[in-house]
Amino acid sequence: MLIPCPQCGPRDIREFTCKGHETYMHRPSPAAPPEAWDDHLHNRDNPAGPTREMWHHVAGCGAWLVVERNTVTHAVTGAMLAREVAR
Amino acid sequence: MAELIATSPLRDLTPITIGNVTLTEGIPGQVWAVLPWRGATEAASTALQSAHGLPFPAPGNLHKAGSTRIAWAGLDQAFLLGTTPDTALAAHAALIDQSDAWAHLVLSGPATREVLARLVPVDLAPAACPKGSARRTLLGHMSCLILHPGGDTFEILVFRSMASSAVHDLTRAMTAVAARDLRGAQTPG
């Protein structure tokens, strides 16, 4: 798999680690009900098709990315810096 | 007062020549990480330009002005090589000394790219990695920064603690590449 790092260009998957679904970067407010935190921490869909995941270019530039990919075709359709998404 | 003697991480490990490729230690110099403050990349670049005659590099770039160089080294990160950063830069960027953090290897010779192709998962051919490139990637299992000043020379910066492993892996790759010529096996590329 190639991940198109916005900083480094397309790079082999071996340079990256995957944290999981994009959910991780959308943190509930501290006062959110337990159900919201439960969803944030534990509940994930298992989509057959497009998904958005957090990948870390740990053996590259160090950027955290939101990677759009298709779990059926393995096609990677985009990658953005997480901080651009967070804004 | 006793004097502390400085020691290189590559002491006793280099130089090594195998076939037409030579591995040497780079000239130990100053290495300073320049990390522009939030939203201050342009200001930092301007300050770098006026103090050192170098811009803050775009991703993948290495610039040179006299004996001073600056290499892109990651997200919001560049390494100023060969000098101590001007104090005026501190207003625009975090400045962190990295002079002792890296083992600085220089690989040169006609088969350099073939040697690195044994260890580095990025394309270092001239079209993909022209003169003046900087790449954060892997050397075997090690995180590294590769600089390409031009020609058949590549500089490889690995963590100081991993110097002997880097030399080990590079030596093995150099041996394997050289053996193709010696044994008459094909040498693709």
Added chain:
Amino acid sequence: MRVSSTWQGESAASVTFTFNGQRVTGRAGDTVASALLANDIRLVGRSFKYHRPRGILTAGSEEPNALVTVGTGPDRMPNVRATVQEIYQGLEVVSQNHIGPLHRDLMAVNDVLHPFLGAGFYYKTFMWPRSFWERVYEPLIRRAAGLGALSGEAGGATSEKAYAFCDVLVIGAGITGIMAALTAAEAGADVILAEDAMVAGGQTGPQDGQIGDLAAGDWSQTRLDQLRAIPNVRVMLRTAVTGVYDDGSFAALERTGLHLPPGPDLPRETFWRIRAKQAVLATGALERPIAFPGNDRPGIMMTSAIATYAERFGVVPGRRIAVFATCDHAHRTIAALARQQGFSKLTVIDPRPDAVALGDYRLIAGAEVIGTRGRLGLREITIRKGGTEQRLEADCLGLSGGWNPSVHLTCHLGARPVWDEARAMFLPAPGAVPGLHPAGACNGTLSVAGCLREGQAAALTALRAMGRKPRAPALPDASDDPGRGRTLWAVAAKGRAWLDFANDVTTKDVKQAAQEGFTSVEHMKRYTTQGMAPDQGKSSNIGALAILADATGRTISTTGTTTFRPPFVPVTLKAMGAGAEGKGFAPERLTTSHAATLARGAPMIEAGLWYRPSYFPAKGETTWQQSCDREVRMVRATVGVVDVSTLGKIEIMGQDAGAFLDFLYTNTFSTLPVGRARYGLMLREDGHVMDDGTSARLAPEHFVMTTTTAAAGQVMAHMEFTAQALRPDLDVRFLSVTEQWAQFSVAGPLSRELMNSVLDDPIDDTAFPFMGCGAVKVHGIPARLFRISFSGERAYEIAVPARYGDALYRDLVARAEVLGGGAYGMEALNVLRLEKGFITHAEIHGRVTAFDIGMQGMLSGKKDFIGKAAAGRPGLLDPARERLVGLKPVDPDGVLTAGARLFKPEDPPEARNDQGYVTSVGQSPNLGHMIALAFLRHGPEREGHEIMMIDALRGIRTKVEVVPPVFFDREGGRARG
């Protein structure tokens, strides 16, 4: 029989090797197979199940029969295809699958027993009694099962892995691939041309007439020489592309040095990872065998193989050669061979009544081969024409049942090939692999002109996909007639007709599988083992599923194929794992004190990738325990020095640095005064402890954090995630400085005296109180000093730029020795921290909370931080949880072990009664007994209780008393001084 001694037009040197100990002389450039055939050796091995005599079926990597073991000692390789292995002086080759000599295999009795050994034999026979499975049946079957074996010796010549990048990867250097490579190269693209064989040209030969001005058989080599001269082309012969992966990734195996004697430096194989923007598939087609009774004897081989041995090696594989062919292509081949030396008595048997001879050979049209004779090699064939049978003397029989396109690589991403009824072939599914363009014979196109045309077209498609605007040069003139043929999967005749030669699967086995309900092709495969041998059924799968389709009354199209998976040819684990042997397994991280530590005789232990001293043996000490005890007492009495550079050190700067740390840590750092350090606890978002360590404030907007050695990488990634994905609003920058600073802990009552002997300006407890920090100078070198303690003693950590680490460590240890102290290692460090109840990742192992380790008081109520919400969950605050305690043996001589479980003394030691577990133990020389940290249900509430520690693994039971986790200097006065 050798009829020509030239190799590619030049006279070749003779090369001697051994086959089963017998000296065999071949020519440079020979494969084992061609050399054996040149010496009239037809019997090469025994079959897997029936131990039938077997010879050489093919001339390529698809070979199912001629698997041999080559080499000796650690370089021994089993299951090597004799058709691929090139000979070299001194090569040792032995045959496989027999007990006793090859020509008198004791296991050949299996062939007599064949009525009992059909499909499903193992499943039916070795079922009962169950107790026989592992003790009787498995050893029996394993002994009987064939194939070669590794030597079991480590070492030997190495292999390597490498990366390659290109614009266009062309897979196969037959005429299609060469045309594609030329087209792409002329357009300026960076091209890799990979070819499995040691020469280019594929199946093209004299039967294909002219290509432009050149004989078709010479065209490829001529053009290959041109390609080699183009700088943007890399030609990789002896390189099989073995797998197709996502985004233009390909695996390929190069037989780099397998054709040469093993040596110390040249890799045996190179496992390539190739990244191509576009690719052209030009893998050609494999000739299709025909199933008829006795079609597996040595001497029976593919007609294309006969042509290859003749054209490439100057070898005629028989004296009386017959060919059983169903297509015009084979007739052209025979006609071309008939013009050559050694092929004077050719007979072709063709089932088509209207077949016509195309040259000087005897044709029996409208006839079929229905039987063969010859115990260790073909002697005679039986031909049926109309109602009559006749016998014909033959020691070599060629088979030509048409062609199976090599579509395998198009299936590696999940696509299924499509059956083309008109051409009776499986063809690549359109768009099967994005960016991979099939052309030529692998795409079902068999004419010479068609292959050239498709090779060029595929290259043009690839170039356009890259945004180039290539021109299409004129193609050379060539024949555009693919010829006609008839499909004949199996001859209707009595007797065993082989499909899968490697696994001994016959047409009867496939029919039986269908009868017994295994009608799905995937079920048939597993029931009969069709296609499951090392050749993966390259020559037999299509025939087998045609028989299955017939037996189940379905079409081939609806029957479908089994799944083609990587690798296309066998790949040794040695090649896949190349580079990871020995020191290549993982980098070694060495501290600046490594050399000085080794010089003091300290055994090293691994801490992640780092190497740290275990203990420093002193004169007269014979056990590690003696050294450890001495070092512990030394630190408590005088002063000890230990390298702590392996701890993660992260420099954090910026106007929001304090706020950032407040968000990372459970406790508050924004209020920490400059010049002070504070212990901090870091949680994961799920409320469990991630790491701990101290962070020091060097300036208002400048902190330096320490992490544990084990979690340094994880913490750095966590901080990058936090800064980039959760709090991009904060203006903070940070960088690991672990490698920049060599840091040494100087601990013990005399630590300040030692520090003051190396510092330019002496310190006192006012300038450097407990948890103080600041800039100092050591022997004139700017350094950082932290008064922090992991031993419970007065202690300092001094950090200098790493280049001075070696010198400072030697200096500190020498000065410590003058004061009655010295260096100490990890064993002593562990005991010192255990005596103080300080935790490590043995305790914060990922499943414990701040509450569990008694640090819930560090969870700030005044601010948000990572893990705060989750840490407040009632289940994580349950007093019944396993919580940190200290343990000491009731009998001072009692033994404590890490990993042991805890039970109430009155309970049976069963899982349901489990009360907790021991995480760390050590022998305390200060207390005179062992001590432990443990997690115990209701832990702190049970102080003073007696508990049973049971280590079932080591057979240890020790009664222990629950005590507070701090065993020594509970008030902490020694560290604060």
